[in-house]
Amino acid sequence: MAWTAFLGLAIVRPGVDAFERRLVDVCWNIPSEWNAIADVAMKSGAVDSNIDGKRAPWRQASVVPVADRRLAVVTVSDMRRSRASLVTDDYKVLGRFERTTADPALVTDETRAYKPLTHIWPLVEHDGRLLTLVAFAPLKSEPPTTGVFAYLGVGARDSELLFVCQLRWGPGPTYVLLDRGDLDGGGPGDLMLYANGRRDAAPVAKFQWDPAQREYVATITGVAKPLASWWTTSSSNRVTIQPDAAIDDAVSPIVARFGSDAVLSSRPESR
């Protein structure tokens, strides 16, 4: 009788997954155990563990604060294609997007605090989307001063490309640092470029969000022009990316249109 009940329990597994999820709650507080969050998210089906129809061989999770709550950024990857899911502590997926990159350093990210694949700055929630800056080259314990960066609004149904820029170093050397400012203005925040990383000086370029046109309006000094190329969304030309499409495919044509040293405000075909 006891054996029959035991075997019956093993077949039905009543409450085992819920119990496991409850146990793993403590892992949200321990950085070395964050990957258990990814395991539970995949096991529960909240996060698709397959990449290109095969079970992804690699996973990772990190926990980031967003306003008054925290989210787990769960990445599954085969080191060629990666899917990032932004998951609440009750394993609800608020948004996800995919990346294609052959550079493992972009995916595994050796340095602390910077996650070039998914979020360089802390995530910000705005208008039902999670705003995040992602990089297209690995960052080695450095703020964004060189390479291509995309500012995304990540949602549950799709992601919207808000801003793309390419930063480069000039002679001297001179460079600009990309930073986010004024998040209380009701929009996704303004973006600034600071010469040689000097946040205490006035920005050499400012991209202010225009809520009426839903685009960034640029104010650029001569210093910044040779160091940055940029693209902005607009109300007439929004670029949305489906969750299973790689954002790299949306960003690449924009970057391809950037001149080597000219500042452009170009817009690709809508996707």
Place this chain on the structure above:
Amino acid sequence: MSFVSPLAFAARALLSPWSLGHRSERLSAFAAISLAGIFVTAAVALSTLLSTWTYLAGKGLLVSIGEMDMGRDDLPADSVSQVLGALAGSAITWTCLLAVAVFVCVAVADALYHHDREAWRMAIERTSVLTIWFVVWALLMIAANSVRQGEVRHPAAAIRAYAQLNQRWFRGPSAENPGPIEREPLVAHGRVRILAIAFPLVWSVAMPQPTRGRRRARAVIVLLALTLSWLAWAAAWRLLPWVAIDAFAG
């Protein structure tokens, strides 16, 4: 029936467990419980030794408290209390897992000797003394890890390599230039799987003949014990929260 020295009994359990099945020698209850306590504690200590948390605590002890993390990867540092708490959690987890292994034996013995309490007591005594094989298993896991990591002469380096692979799922010291993706097979569920398959083999050959009722051939007793043990393990396996166990055991 004769009572024998616990040490002699343990030595026989280690060297020729099958010989226990032929004899009617007994252990006192105190000796049986003491031996089981000693062997399970030793196995838990050895299992916890091969744990990510041991590496983290050791790193904090030898380097600095600020280094109680996985080093050059993308994680912020764990706090001292988190690492020490998790190290204790690892020991508790291993204790629970070995308790499951003992419980499986007790349950199977109960099924085998349901109407024969004398034989059941003998089976429990033998189970207690056979927990010496938990120590063998734990030592073998440490040795297997050293061989797998190519660090036979440097067990500490092998434990470090285990911790890094367990955490990162790729080899190599650098996340910037990671080696091939690889999952650590000797995490908790991997080690327990080996125990769940191998321990019943040893345990079942040490089971006594029934002292009353229908006499069965010894091979039948062994096969029944083995089959029921594996069945119980398969059922227990489905009921255990392995993600949490792997995380806590380190």
